[in-house]
Amino acid sequence: MITKRIIACLDVHGGRVMKGVQFVDLIDAGDPAALAARHAREGADEIVLLDITATHEGRQTLLDTVRRTARELFVPFAVGGGIRSADDAAQVFEAGADKVSINSAALANPLLIDAIGRSFGAQAVVVAIDARRDPQALDPVRDAQVFVQGGRKLAGRRVVEWAREAEARGAGEILLTSMDSDGTRAGFDCDLTAAVSESVSIPVIASGGAGTVDHFVDVFGRGRADAALAASIFHFGISSARSLKEELARAGVSVRLPC
Amino acid sequence: MRVAVIDYKAGNLTSVLKALRHLGADPEVTDADRAHVENAERIVLPGVGHFQATRRLDATGLTTAIRSAIVRGVPFLGICVGMQWLYAGSSEAPQQHGLGHFPEACARFPESHEKVPHVGWNSLDVRPGSRLLAGVEPGEFVYFTHSYKAPVTAETAAITHYIEPFAAAVEHGNVMGVQFHPEKSGATGLAILRNFLVWEGS
DSSP, X not given: OOOOEEEEEEEEETTEEOTTOSSOOSSOTTOHHHHXXXXXXXXXXXXXXXXXXXXXXXXXXXXXXXHHHHTTOOSOEEEXXXXXXXXXXXXXXXXXXXXXXXXXXXXXXXXHHHHHHXXXXXXXXXXXXXXXXXXXXXXXXXXXXXXXXXXXXXXXXXXXXXXXXXXXXXXXXXXXXXXXXXTTOSOOOHHHHHHHHTTOSSOEEEESXXXXXXXXXXXXXXXXXXXXXXXXXXXXXXXXXXXXXXHHHHTTOOOOOOO | OEEEEEOOSSSOOHHXXXXXXXXXXEEEEESSOHHXXXXXXXXXXXXXXXXXXXXXXXXXXXXXXXXXXXXXXOOEEEETHHHHTTEEEETTSTTSXXXXXXXXXXXXXXXXXXXXXXXXXXXXXXXXXXXTTTTOOTTOEEEEEESEEBOOOTTEEEEEEESEEEEEEEEETTXXXXXXXXXXXXXXXXXXXXXXXXXOOO
């Protein structure tokens, strides 16, 4: 039976995992390669590394980080941040990523999705969407506003129609972050996640708002998510992906165990 | 061990190379050099992408080189589209022939309420006697990402259920294929690749 994925996310800046430090490691808190290896060992189904600054100067650092992180990682590994062209993507793949996550660059130039998909396959293209409900809209959820530049600027697109376009252009997965829920630890936006998940046939990864195991149960059930990003939950009594998955299994969610 | 890893420009080889090196093999990428295939002790055909891309194997003469290596008994492993290529063809690219080592054809998952592609970790029901999957316990998980799949036949080495049962692995003497990605399937996947590297003719 296909299982729901728990994805560990590392936010890096200048080659180190940023403060916020979701996943404190006693030996080396800031090293992405060490943390990624630890998450894989502790049951994460996939690793996402996001370069949260993604400056032009930082690109070589990112590639070095990706190379080091990928070296001993034998679970799927996605990388996002600063990928603006098919050439950028090719370098990230060459460094060892299996997937790239693109966000603002895809909104600025939707053909980027087609281009990366053509060269590397749809399974290698994750389109990340940051969305906020629009109370003015006829349907505040399906017509949630899409934002770019880390949520600072309106993209002028609506979440469901953009997700559908991304799929049509050859995206393999959608990484959907609810800006309303992000950082609240009050639960994922299950309505938003379900609206997107039911509108596309590609997998949807839910992000933003996780605080308890029940939040994951909800987003996999009512939210129709295929995978969920776990970040700050590891601060709140859940010590690893494995223990999260053990609790999910007890709640009837199909997960990869033992892992 | 010299492992020829065939590059047919259908995606990313880095992960496969990394896993083979991790296991102590000496992979060599080849995109057109028949000599590499002819001298190899193992052949791996990875693949993430479109079945149409296998056309390049015919154009470069590698199809012929692989076919004769298989006849000589060189162990061959196809991964994902590389496994599908072992069959007669795929409805993904009806004009493009596969190797035809297995006479059946690959097809897209049927319409259902489930998502296609099938992405994520799913379990294997390993059939008794598989050498490639020796040691894999019932219900162990591996990572899949695909929309097309091979049917279950006598040569199927493991079955996975998604929408309907399909061949997660195929095995016929020295010719082996896996629909999942062993290079991305943690310890289970590495154990399967190790079985392939130590495989010896009976």
